[in-house]
Amino acid sequence: MNGFRERFARFMIGRYGMDRFGQFLNAAALVFIAAGFFSRSRLLDTAGLVLLILCYFRMFSRNIGKRFEENQKFERIRFRFSETIRKWRFRFQQSREFHIYQCPSCRQKIRIPRGKGKISIHCPKCGNDFIKKS
Ligand SMILES: [Zn+2]
Structure with a gap:
């Protein structure tokens, strides 16, 4: 061997x-x-x-x-x-x-955790607020 x-x-x-x-x-x-x-x-x-x-x-x-x-x-x-x-x-x-949303006024993409119900999202770029279901 x-x-x-x-x-x-x-x-x-x-x-x-x-x-x-x-x-x-x-x-x-x-x-x-x-x-x-x-x-x-x-x-x-x-x-x-x-x-x-x-x-x-x-x-x-x-x-x-x-x-x-x-x-x-x-x-x-x-x-x-x-x-x-x-x-x-x-x-x-x-x-x-996460959900990816686009700010309706400036088109900035914003990442939001899922499963939080209806939430108000504040755009960090233009300061616009909008409501989405997460
Ligand atoms: Zn915006």
């Missing part, structure tokens, strides 16, 4: 190894293969296999600079994606807790 680990460690010298993009490819491959298994779809199966091969190809690759660059690109996309999700979630929470 130890011999195998040692040989594997020697084999991996100078090779790229695992990164976040590799983990993502590996996870995506497993999802595709599982989906292919349950739906008996050859297409999903094959897509999973291709992703798995790509994952191993990157792991054993000696072109470390190129693989590092790919991972950087992946991280940028992942960051943009998670930021978009975060923004959506924030907007959704806000829309559940």
Whole structure:
């Protein structure tokens, strides 16, 4: 067992190894293969296999600079994606807790907490008062 680990460690010298993009490819491959298994779809199966091969190809690759660059690109996309999700979630929470009203005279947007019944709103910009149901 130890011999195998040692040989594997020697084999991996100078090779790229695992990164976040590799983990993502590996996870995506497993999802595709599982989906292919349950739906008996050859297409999903094959897509999973291709992703798995790509994952191993990157792991054993000696072109470390190129693989590092790919991972950087992946991280940028992942960051943009998670930021978009975060923004959506924030907007959704806000829309559940607050109403956005517009001042009828100056069009200033005013954020009012929901569920307070009929309230008088004082516009901070032009000083106009108006009544709305929150
Ligand atoms: Zn106003």
